[in-house]
Amino acid sequence: MNTLTARGTTASDTTAEVLLDVHALSKRFGDRTVLRELSMRVHAGEVVAFLGANGSGKSTTLRAVNGLIEADAGDITIAGVNLNEASPQRRAEARRTAATVFQKIHLVGRRTALQNVCAGGFSRLPTWRSIPPLFGRELREEAMACLDRVGLADRAHDRAGSLSGGQQQRVAIARALCQRPRIILADEPVSALDPRAADDVMALLHTLAVEEGLGVAAVLHQPELAQRYAHRIIGLRDGALTFDAPTGEVTPEQIQALYR
Template sequence: MIEFTGVSKVYPNGTKALNDVNLKIEEGEFVAIIGLSGAGKSTLLRLINQLIPATSGKISFDGINVTTAGGKELRNVRRQIGMIFQGFNIVKRASVLTNVLSGRVAYHPTWKTILGLFPEEDKQIAYRALQRVDILEKVHSRASDLSGGQQQRVAIARALAQEPRLMLADEPVASLDPITTIQVMDYLKKINAEDGITTIANLHHVDLALEYASRVVGVKEGHIVYDVQIKDIEKQTFLNDLEKVYGRAIHNDEILGEE
């Protein structure tokens, strides 16, 4: 579904975020991207829907070269890709319904969405998306009145309302408490399993990657240094493998929360 071929990204200040990345992600996978802050995880995600452009190389989405796509072709690709951010990226002064309906803007002329002229069908899609994340009762609430976990669920519902084939989650639980973290990750896994939506999530916590993902990809200094299916992980070698990602020895209690 997604293929990186020799992809590099250098920012204007000279920072080399990704270096000659080659990576394939199959449809229906739940891929967790792990690594230290600044390793290039967020850059990798944002290149897929061209929120930022690649410096070199090629990125394909379902056979379409998104690195050269523009206009209608790029808009069509982006319509198929939902994105969830660490900071939620919802309009707090707007209602929950308005926020979720913003996931439908790519399906209508700009002037209609500016005026809020969404058809009843779109509202039904929004209601169903909110129901999927158990927050339908807040549909008419102001987003600013919600807790952080509730706001993130609204963000997931907005992405679902796009009816995407791919979900990108950039540190979706980094600002949430442990209980809410589990709830949000449960929703992402349920959506992946039940709807078959390919999911790629940047995660700080390796234990979450092991619990929810079907595959773990490790990034270090812009390189892919680790890539394994969860089912193929051998506990005896796992901690040594993670040293490739984090640059130091990793202990069981850091990864699995064990005493």
């Protein structure tokens, strides 16, 4: 079903460019510590899966990277830009190179798939072009290519709300691609999908990493999917790292310990 060429090569290529470098990241919500000096890296061309129980800090890490929350301490470096040291404008630019895919997909159901994908390119568009008829041919054709990349070119003019869950998540990935990212942050991208659609979406993320050199950081709740599609697995427990190893070296005991 899937042609995952790189699945056999277990260890990720540590000589590849580091696209995301999180160093000693800490975050508290009130008196609850959700991240304790967490450090991790995502390289170009690899899928990194985050595993851990609810509340272990997986999603918080991604949200600190894409800017939905601000961390209390620690450094985040995206494609060589340290967010703490960069100017606000550089910081925003760096964050744009990390595109987010959400568990709840977050497409605008009443807009077409193509119009939703175009939204990924808004940061390159002048404000006066903000309504669909003015998006322009350039953006529309780039969005079309992104839709084709996820295998949904034939559904371009269908309302996003009329697509199946798996198709919607692929449109959301196309929207992320239209952002011209170097990294995709996927926050439980398949939790709302049936097993078949979940497989398709994870296979797509894997292919994008291997073939286009994107870095993919995916929070997952299904260890089997992580073992099948990730090059590396990071285990989190109570906001701290418990292991960070190539998929082939992670033992079932290590994974079970995360949820105990």
